[in-house]
Amino acid sequence: MRDSADKVDLSACRLCVIRNRGSGKKDPPELLRSIRDALQDRVAEFELRETSRGDQLVDLARQAADDGFDIVVALGGDGTQSAVAGALAGTDVLMGVLPGGTFNYFARDLGVGETFDEALATLAEARVRSVDVGQIENLVFLNNVSFGAYPHILKTREGIYKRWGRSRLAAYWSVLVALRRLRNPMHLTATVDGRARDFTTALVFIARSAYQLDSFGLDGADAIRAGNFAVLIAKARRPLPLLRSAFRLAFGFSAKDSDFDLIITDRLTIETGRRSQLVAHDGEKTRMVSPFHLQIRHGALNVLVPADGRSKTQDPKA
Structure with missing residues (x-):
């Protein structure tokens, strides 16, 4: 992993949140408003794009990257995080994480926080970390x-x-x-x-x-x-x-x-x-054809993590 000591200047960034409406627990309207309120005035441009179909997430995230957004935030569970990561891996676009699933292993691994408030605080005061991702054939996975x-x-x-x-x-x-x-x-x-x-x-x-x-x-x-x-x-x-x-x-x-x-x-x-x-x-399933070739793509994904370097998630053994 490669870390940047510099905080991300959100005020200069265009930020798009990709939300999976079918992921994990249902998000009440006030929670979505809190996300908009927390981010909209901090960034150069804010947009929320949604789908209820998991198979559309990769295309949504890829389109956001093509549209010139500097940061694409995945709002949902590990399957949503994985789909967005698959679209952004290998690009210069930064990925933000807002956990909304059952287990949220990727968010816990990064230490960005398990709640929306903790994860929003990470986005507001973040630095960049380049992380490894797994790949099986053409499919990227995180966990x-x-x-x-x-x-x-x-x-x-x-x-x-x-x-x-x-x-x-x-x-x-x-x-x-x-x-x-x-x-x-x-x-x-x-x-x-x-x-x-x-x-x-x-x-x-x-x-x-x-x-x-x-x-x-x-x-x-x-x-x-x-x-x-x-x-x-x-x-x-x-x-x-x-x-x-x-x-x-x-x-x-x-x-x-x-x-x-x-x-x-x-x-x-x-x-x-x-x-x-x-x-x-990552909590999803796909029928694939053997043999299966798996590899680590080292440092392929640029994600936002706490700027102070401290995990917002407790040790799992604690």
Whole structure:
């Protein structure tokens, strides 16, 4: 990561907020007014662009960049943040983060704050940090990519959300429901630096969020901070052992040696037995074609972080 010690001069910037109306919790009108009130008079130009379709977020963010906005702020959960980052990675446009999802791992990793007020304070007094992003084929991701059980957990979670609403409890419950339905393990080959290794597993989790790994007590967070992926391959092949691993994770007892094989790398290829595979990425899911080429794009995204260098988010272990 590369940091700039200089504060961003908002008064000279054109700023566009991209909002996903379908992301996380519903935003009350007064909250949107507070965002406008906090930013409109501080910048050279302010605009809010919205969509209720997640598949339009990349185009909205890319259009904002093409329209000459200096800062594009993503308002929504991790899926929204990831989509906007995908449009801005590799450009000089700055990205701001206003968390509005269930877990907000990217906002926590950056330390910009978990609430709108904290994140707005970051935007008002910010400096620039260049951060790494992950990429699988042409898709940018910020927190994680996974194969096997997790994409099916997301499918189950969507149904539970529709019935009971979005919450962390509903998200955790969807894990138990989905694992009960899991039937067949996945066969795959992971190739790193020309060396191929075969695995039979129920879950592959490719992590880019140090905060997420820290919060689950898993190894690999330091490797992520050093610019790598932490590739966690579950040793469990069936629902019951995987469920036991999930419970150990929840209570902080999991260790990579007993539950996961760990691969540290900034580039790898994964080939699965099935040509078409459901892939989970930052809380979303997409059907993609094997083999899958993953790499770290070092320093590809310029984001706004607290100017004083202090995290507005507590340590996950605190």
